Amino acid sequence: MERGERFxxxxxxxxxxxxxxxxxxxxxxxxxxxxxxxxxxxxxxxHRAPIEYDKAENGYRYTADGAGFELPxxxxxxxELHALLTMxxxxxxxxxxxxxxxxxxxxxxxxxxxxxxxxxFAELRKRVRILTPGQRIASNEAFxxxxxxxxxxxxxxxxxxxxxxxxxxxxxxxxxxxxHYRGNWYVDAWCHLRGGPRSFAVxxxxxxxxxxxPCHEVGEKALNAALGSSYGIFGAKERxxxxxxxxxxxxxxxxxxxxxxxxxxxxxxxxxxSLRVPYSSAVELQMEILKLGADVEVLxxxxxxxxxxxxxxxxxxxxxxxxx
Numbered sequence: 001m002e003r004g005e006r007f008x009x010x011x012x013x014x015x016x017x018x019x020x021x022x023x024x025x026x027x028x029x030x031x032x033x034x035x036x037x038x039x040x041x042x043x044x045x046x047h048r049a050p051i052e053y054d055k056a057e058n059g060y061r062y063t064a065d066g067a068g069f070e071l072p073x074x075x076x077x078x079x080e081l082h083a084l085l086t087m088x089x090x091x092x093x094x095x096x097x098x099x100x101x102x103x104x105x106x107x108x109x110x111x112x113x114x115x116x117x118x119x120x121f122a123e124l125r126k127r128v129r130i131l132t133p134g135q136r137i138a139s140n141e142a143f144x145x146x147x148x149x150x151x152x153x154x155x156x157x158x159x160x161x162x163x164x165x166x167x168x169x170x171x172x173x174x175x176x177x178x179x180h181y182r183g184n185w186y187v188d189a190w191c192h193l194r195g196g197p198r199s200f201a202v203x204x205x206x207x208x209x210x211x212x213x214p215c216h217e218v219g220e221k222a223l224n225a226a227l228g229s230s231y232g233i234f235g236a237k238e239r240x241x242x243x244x245x246x247x248x249x250x251x252x253x254x255x256x257x258x259x260x261x262x263x264x265x266x267x268x269x270x271x272x273x274s275l276r277v278p279y280s281s282a283v284e285l286q287m288e289i290l291k292l293g294a295d296v297e298v299l300x301x302x303x304x305x306x307x308x309x310x311x312x313x314x315x316x317x318x319x320x321x322x323x324x
Contacts, residue, residue, distance in 0.1 A: 001029060006039055014051065017250075019059040047071060094105055127134050136184050142205035146187055149208075150175040153215040155192070159207040160200055168206065169193070174216040188227050190216045197226040239278045242285060243300040246273050250295035259288075276301070282307060290315075 001009070006029050013020045025036055043049035051064025053059075062069060063289065149156040156175065161168045170286065171193035179186045185202040198217055246254050251273035255265060263277045279285045282304055289296055289308055298305040 001031075003039070006031065007043060007071060010039060010043065011049075014060065014062050019054045019057045019061045021057065021059040022059075025060070043071075059307075061234055136201070136203045141184065142208050143202055145208040145210055146175055146202060146205065147178065149210050149215070150178060150187070152210075152225070153217075155211040155213040155215055157207075157209045157211055158200070158205050161204045163201070163204065172211065172213075173198070174218075176215075176218050188223060190218050192216070197223055200226050239280050240282075240301060241276060241278055242298065243302055244275045244277070244289065245297045245299055246275070246292075247271055247295040250292060286311060 009029060010025065013025065022033070022036070026033060029036060029039075031039075040051060044051055049071075050063040050069055051060055052063050054061060112302070146156060146158075148154075155172050157170070157172050159168060159170050171191055172190050172276050173187075173189040175187050175189045176197070179199075187200050187202055189198060189200060190196070191198040234286075247266075250272040251267070251271065254273050254275060255267070258284060259275065259277045260279075263275060266274045266276075268274065286307055289298060290311060298308050
């Protein structure tokens with residue numbers, strides 16, 4: 001029986017009224033006397049359970065003024081709590097500390113519930129790591145109010161710096177959703193300046209001020225149609241199909257990878273894997289292809305193949321002829 005289950009069983013027995021013999025607890029819980037005593041002390045110390053010991057009857061009861069005592073309604077096993085703490089560590093690292101302040105109180109409560117069986121959070125954080133090369137630094141001063149505007153369905157006045165143009169503009173936006181894509185946070189929103197859906201990098205938000213005006217709502221279908229292509233090969237607009245063929249060695253990795261939910265794989269007699277995948281951003285797919293060097297070849301479409309060839313030739317020109 002898990003610890004949380006034992007607490008509830010102890011509570012159930014004590015709620016029956018009268019003094020419950022110690023031996024009955026031991027038989028019912030199937031634990032040692034030492035474990036039972038630790039459970040009693042935990043309930044007293046952590047949950048202020050009004051449990052008293054009756055020496056004459058060698059048993060336990062709730063005090064007369066504690067008849068209405070109830071345990072908290074939500075309980076987790078030690079394994080579930082460890083999983084929650086691990087998930088917290090993942091979330092904190094994924095946000096580079098953006099969410100840490102907001103969930104610090106939750107972490108404290110989880111660690112408290114773990115009690116003596118707890119694996120220290122610092123230890124868990126050392127054992128579970130998320131490495132995100134290329135991740136940009138975003139300020140919590142921008143992330144927190146945008147998240148609040150999103151939840152409260154309010155407009156926000158923002159000052160936004162766009163890397164592509166190196167321009168800063170002020171505008172009111174209605175946040176629709178937050179997206180964590182390739183290590184960075186984006187907010188899809190209705191832009192009141194442009195009169196349409198736009199995607200904004202959270203690290204480009206220089207100022208965020210919440211407004212009293214209600215959020216302008218955009219349906220998910222319309223949002224996907226307008227901004228799906230903002231997220232590279234996962235975009236939903238103007239899709240094309242690419243066919244890639246991988247080396248035998250690289251095929252051993254690719255066969256277990258998901259490039260897109262609608263992808264299809266075909267293994268050739270030579271052990272080389274072919275991948276057919278939809279995409280909307282040729283630039284981003286090209287970057288993924290170039291990362292793999294000679295381990296992948298573009299078969300189709302011809303324009304993507306030519307773009308990769310041109311990029312490879314430009315790279316060769318930049319580094320010059322090989323020595324010797």
